[in-house]
Amino acid sequence: AQKVTQAQTEISVVEKEDVTLDCVYETRDTTYYLFWYKQPPSGELVFLIRRNSFDEQNEISGRYSWNFQKSTSSFNFTITASQVVDSAVYFCALSEARTSYDKVIFGPGTSLSVIP
């Protein structure tokens, strides 16, 4: 069963619009980690954020922000004032204590296109 769901396959926005990428995860562990990675057209996965299950504080980094809600098992990612350089595939991922965190389970990704 897929443990990380990214329901939005593709999103297109016009430059400077805000966009939220959804991520819903499923785990039986009480201790786990969540990640977001960006994969630009060049192909290399770029680490964006890591968050553990005990830290529900939202995080902001420049134009990026993340909203972690354990009650809904969601870890959504918002880009404010999007730019063309934000065009990429974004992956949400989960790492569980029961696997000693060794396996990272990736969602299917959301392809974001920012149109100038």
Place this chain on the structure above:
Amino acid sequence: DTGVSQNPRHKITKRGQNVTFRCDPISEHNRLYWYRQTLGQGPEFLTYFQNEAQLEKSRLLSDRFSAERPKGSFSTLEIQRTEQGDSAMYLCASSVTGLAGADTQYFGPGTRLTVL
């Protein structure tokens, strides 16, 4: 600090041939991971090493696949008797084991394999 490097970046081979990919992790990273990514999907875990020990192998890793990390530094992934279904991007990642919790994995640019 240089990132994870992978060679070659692209490989085209004929069905039935053997191929070998190389991954050089970030220096002093003791963990090294291999993933496979097919078009439109997120990366799927294949195997990982802690130093030179291979600690986990996915069921995706058939008998035709073998990975090594002989000196705990670079790693090789070999696919024997390639099949068209092996066509994918093969990603390598590395991390350094922290005090607790999940490591952050840093990815290389990948090797794109095309089996004709």
